[in-house]
Amino acid sequence: MIDVVLPCLDEAASLPMLLTRLPSGYRPIVADNGSTDGSAEVARLHGATVVHVPERGFGAAAHAGLLVATAEVVCFLDADGSLDPQQLPRVAGPVVNGLADLVLGRRRPTVRAAWPWHARVGNRVLARRLRRRTGVPLRDLGPMRAARRASLLGLELRDRRFGYPLEMVTSAAAAGWRIAEVEVDYAPRTAGSRSKVTGTVAGTARAVLDMSRVLAR
Incomplete structure (x- = not known):
């Protein structure tokens, strides 16, 4: 059994398809x-x-889900319908098989509109800074990811905002984890759902600021 944590804020439209x-x-x-x-x-x-999860913030929700999980391997998945749950084995497989400690899904848009320009640019800038700091050759801070639960808890992640996903990677790199990337499809999110990060320029800017604070530590 593998647990899948879905941080959620007003995603009733997309949850039936995902689940x-x-x-x-x-x-x-x-x-x-x-x-x-x-x-x-x-x-x-x-x-x-x-x-x-009463404490507001993406990291607060993600970490609360991790604390509730009991499976040895845990996946994280955005709840807006942009990622296909059927592709979870792509990211979980290398962890289950002992080939990697943390696997991120590198997003490949199925249509150009799936990934707005401002979100794409923000991700590219952060990924470049991450490569320079850690030496890990990641091209995307993918929201579909997998790792072992006990190992994740051992990282003692502190960020409770949008910096949580980046802190996971920087902490894992500092701990000497084997970090890998696999390609996953990235589609337009479910109608009626709007990403809290990529949906607006302001949302992207807020996420970049939170992640920049993590890199500055």
Whole structure:
């Protein structure tokens, strides 16, 4: 069994598709970060474990889901419908098979509109800075990722905002982890869902600022 943490804020429109497309052996944990659209109820109806996270922030939700997980291997997946749960084995496989300690899904847009220009530029800048700091040849700070639960907890990640995914990589690199990248499809998010990061220029700027603070530590 593999646990899948889905940080969630108002994603009722995309959750049914995501939760019904999870591969066999993958167990969903929806970390609800204060949704007002019934996301928690939708998640429960589709068999997910729901954890309510009162502290606002992507990292707060992601880490709360990690704490609730019990499987040896844990995946993280955005809840906006832009990533296909059927491709989770691509990122989990190398961890399960002992070939890598942390695997990120490098996003390959299925259509150009899936990845707005401002988000693409922000990701490229941060990935370049990350490569310079850690020497890890990553091209994307992919939101679909996998690692062993006990090892992740051992990193003692502190960021509770958008810097959490980047802190995971920098801390893993500092600990000597084997970090790998595999390609995954990146599609337009579900109708009615808007990314809190890539959906607007302001959202992207906020995420870049949070991640820059992590790199500056």
